[in-house]
Amino acid sequence: MTVRGYDIIGDVHGCATQLEALLVALGYQKADGTDEYRHPERQAIFVGDLIDRGDEQLKVLHIVKSMVDAGSARIVMGNHEFNALAYDTEWPPGSSTFLRPHTEKNTDQHRAFLDQVTGDDRRRYLKWFTTIPMWLDLGGLRVVHACWHEDSMRIVEQQCGSSTPFADVSHLVAASDENNPLFTAVETLLKGPEIRLVKHDQPPYRDKDGHPRENARMQWWNGEARTLRDIAEMGGNFTTEAGEPYPPLPELEIAGTLSHLYTGTVPVFYGHYWRQGTPKHRQDWTDYTACVDFSAVKGGALTAYRWSGEKHIRPDHYRSSSAM
């Protein structure tokens, strides 16, 4: 098959019904007697986070792995696949401690997966996760779960020798150690960069759940952003510690101090950011970046971007399983 284009599909989080509806809407059809959806001239690319939260995780894994095995799809790793590996890895062996500690919070976050994906299935899919690359650079387009950051990619390549490091458990160990440079590199690629507000003399805030926070998400996708106000993503319902609305951040020029802002001219597709509603300029897409995570498991639409060689993002190329 000659691949004439790619359909980049957002975070599925166990929503198999929406996934099948989206694949059908995109013109993919099941190969006879299998769950492998295929398209005569296109390939799907999953941005990671197939698992956690949703009700149909085993079915999602079955569909997506069938597609990847058959060459109908590709995938990059999400933070939830990475966390699943670290949660499962007892280290040192026999110690009853795990690379991702089995705290109540971590276990609750992973509960639906642990309940739904059991026994041999769990072993098989975790093993598959170790073969998933952290990013894809396909020439005319780039795909990563949370942030395209070349400095972090170089660290992964130099330290691990590839973009697919986790078949070797020592790399999983290094990436779980906060003092190892691999930890920050993997966090940046899979969870996105954050900016420390207190470092810029700004007060901490409370997020929508009332949790105190000193870091804000960085809008790395906005290459034109220059000031702290443009770069730090502050939600509308964040408050100060005292419960007052959080004041606007200052127009303090900081772009020159950051390596994270994407200034490339090759389109980058990513997920992770729980966008709401329909895709909006700057917030969700720019000329060279497009988020495809529109919160499918929280009532949003599972979303894809249909890329056919264009050099700039075209918002009319977004597709979803329901009307947008």
Ligand SMILES: [Mn+2]
């Ligand atoms: Mn994610």
